[in-house]
Amino acid sequence: MENKEELQLQFEYIERLKKITENLASKYGRKPICAIVTFGCQMNARDSEKLNGIVSEAGFDLTEDESGADLVIYNTCTVRDNANQKLYGHLGTLKARKKKIPTLRIALCGCMMQEQSVIENISKNYKFVDLVFGTHNIYKFAELLVRMYESDSQIIDIWDKTDDIVESLPVLRKYPYKSGVNIMFGCDNFCSYCIVPYVRGRERSREPLEIIREIEKLVADGVIEVMLLGQNVNSYGKGLSGDITFAGLLREVEKIEGLKRIRFMTSHPKDLSDELIEVMASSEKICRHIHLPLQAGSDRILKDMNRRYTKESYLKLVDKIKVAMPDIAITTDIIVGYPGETVADVDETIDVIRKVCYDNAFTFIYSKRTGTPAAAREDQADENFVKEQFDRVLSAVRECSAIKNGALTGSVQEALVESVSEQDPTMVTGRLSYNSMVHFKGSADLIGSIVPVRLIQAKGFYYIGEEVKDEH
Numbered sequence: 158m159e160n161k162e163e164l165q166l167q168f169e170y171i172e173r174l175k176k177i178t179e180n181l182a183s184k185y186g187r188k189p190i191c192a193i194v195t196f197g198c199q200m201n202a203r204d205s206e207k208l209n210g211i212v213s214e215a216g217f218d219l220t221e222d223e224s225g226a227d228l229v230i231y232n233t234c235t236v237r238d239n240a241n242q243k244l245y246g247h248l249g250t251l252k253a254r255k256k257k258i259p260t261l262r263i264a265l266c267g268c269m270m271q272e273q274s275v276i277e278n279i280s281k282n283y284k285f286v287d288l289v290f291g292t293h294n295i296y297k298f299a300e301l302l303v304r305m306y307e308s309d310s311q312i313i314d315i316w317d318k319t320d321d322i323v324e325s326l327p328v329l330r331k332y333p334y335k336s337g338v339n340i341m342f343g344c345d346n347f348c349s350y351c352i353v354p355y356v357r358g359r360e361r362s363r364e365p366l367e368i369i370r371e372i373e374k375l376v377a378d379g380v381i382e383v384m385l386l387g388q389n390v391n392s393y394g395k396g397l398s399g400d401i402t403f404a405g406l407l408r409e410v411e412k413i414e415g416l417k418r419i420r421f422m423t424s425h426p427k428d429l430s431d432e433l434i435e436v437m438a439s440s441e442k443i444c445r446h447i448h449l450p451l452q453a454g455s456d457r458i459l460k461d462m463n464r465r466y467t468k469e470s471y472l473k474l475v476d477k478i479k480v481a482m483p484d485i486a487i488t489t490d491i492i493v494g495y496p497g498e499t500v501a502d503v504d505e506t507i508d509v510i511r512k513v514c515y516d517n518a519f520t521f522i523y524s525k526r527t528g529t530p531a532a533a534r535e536d537q538a539d540e541n542f543v544k545e546q547f548d549r550v551l552s553a554v555r556e557c558s559a560i561k562n563g564a565l566t567g568s569v570q571e572a573l574v575e576s577v578s579e580q581d582p583t584m585v586t587g588r589l590s591y592n593s594m595v596h597f598k599g600s601a602d603l604i605g606s607i608v609p610v611r612l613i614q615a616k617g618f619y620y621i622g623e624e625v626k627d628e629h
């Protein structure tokens with residue numbers, strides 16, 4: 158249940174923040190400008206929409222360009238070390254700017270801030286940062302900003318968990334026609350390499366009615382595609398009263414009138430049920446795409462990773478999915494260079510890639526995350542070895558996506574138009590149910606609508622097509 162008192166309190170802080178922005182506006186002769194820079198996954202992107210909702214309600218103008226902002230907020234990720242390095246790069250630039258413009262305010266939030274070592278580093282070496290908060294108290298953003306503007310010293314407020322649900326605060330969506338919707342938070346899987354359970358806390362599912370109500374509101378507001386978000390959507394419902402499963406939730410979401418497309422992320426292979434495959438296959442709205450992270454193909458590595466499936470069970474699952482939906486697009490995540498991984502292990506990964514023939518795969522070099530079990534292993538891989546193995550995996554991925562991309566050439570598909578093409582203003586870019594993109598002649602007024610498009614030519618990861626205007 159939502160904590161109504163807390164919600165009320167945060168609305169009061171938004172009012173106080175409005176007074177602060179009014180004062181800033183009269184000082185600057187214009188509205189203060191805020192930039193929220195987002196790293197990481199869809200969850201962070203959704204969180205940033207919540208942050209944007211609050212600053213915009215409080216009277217800030219928003220910009221994507223942090224160099225012109227009076228308030229810069231970094232919503233950070235820490236899943237791999239390069240995400241952390243990126244943040245420190247940005248902070249270096251801002252430090253110089255803040256010396257010139259002392260009124261500049263800088264706030265940090267998100268997953269990386271849930272790490273003790275990061276907090277120590279920031280409080281010691283990045284004193285020019287004004288506010289630091291984490292993933293659990295993000296709903297207190299308005300209050301934290303008020304405290305920041307009323308104080309001269311660095312504020313660090315990190316919680317290690319939360320039981321409160323405060324979800325009816327303002328949200329400013331990036332896209333009018335599509336939206337992410339959290340169906341659960343946190344993760345309980347503790348894959349041995351992964352830091353997410355430590356920085357996002359325990360798995361918590363939202364009540365189905367709350368989710369449905371949120372989607373209905375979004376649809377009333379013009380949204381036609383939703384992406385249901387969770388680290389492991391297939392275990393949705395655990396811990397809730399009643400018998401709701403992810404498949405059951407999808408059945409309910411399907412019924413929402415006016416909603417055209419449903420996507421979800423991420424589906425953990427160990428919990429993917431037959432019921433889910435059935436629901437997907439018989440659905441009119443669930444997109445023909447599943448992201449099914451493999452991570453590794455070797456049973457030995459999978460066991461050590463604590464993924465709780467084997468190469469064989471993964472392949473069987475993919476077969477079941479393909480039998481039910483022969484045209485489905487399958488994408489995945491792969492980690493190369495896990496401690497102790499050998500050439501023979503990587504061969505197993507490549508074998509799975511070839512057998513599944515993924516439409517696309519995100520391939521990551523293993524990154525050691527302090528505090529995870531895999532980080533404590535002594536057999537961390539050699540950098541050059543990993544690079545070689547990474548290239549082998551990547552070329553297998555490319556071979557398959559080349560086969561897959563192009564398979565739809567000649568067919569007519571529905572595309573949800575997302576934007577005007579960046580290269581050519583006479584073209585628009587649409588997303589197919591399969592998650593691949595198509596460019597075709599069209600103008601901005603098509604954005605947000607679903608258009609039938611004939612796919613004429615495959616180019617790498619996208620198609621060139623033409624709108625089918627009158628199909629009789």
Ligand code: SAH
Binds near residue numbers: 350351524
């Ligand atoms: N919950 C999702 C994954 C979320 S993290 C799932 O279990 O499938 C997104 C991806 O980042 C993971 O699928 C994994 O491939 C990658 N990843 C996570 N930790 C990593 C690490 N320490 N090094 C390299 N890649 C990692």
Ligand code: SF4
Binds near residue numbers: 345347389425
């Ligand atoms: Fe990380 Fe595994 Fe949880 Fe995914 S399921 S977020 S990889 S611990």
Ligand code: F3S
Binds near residue numbers: 201235353
């Ligand atoms: Fe990164 Fe946090 Fe997502 S660590 S991948 S932003 S859950």
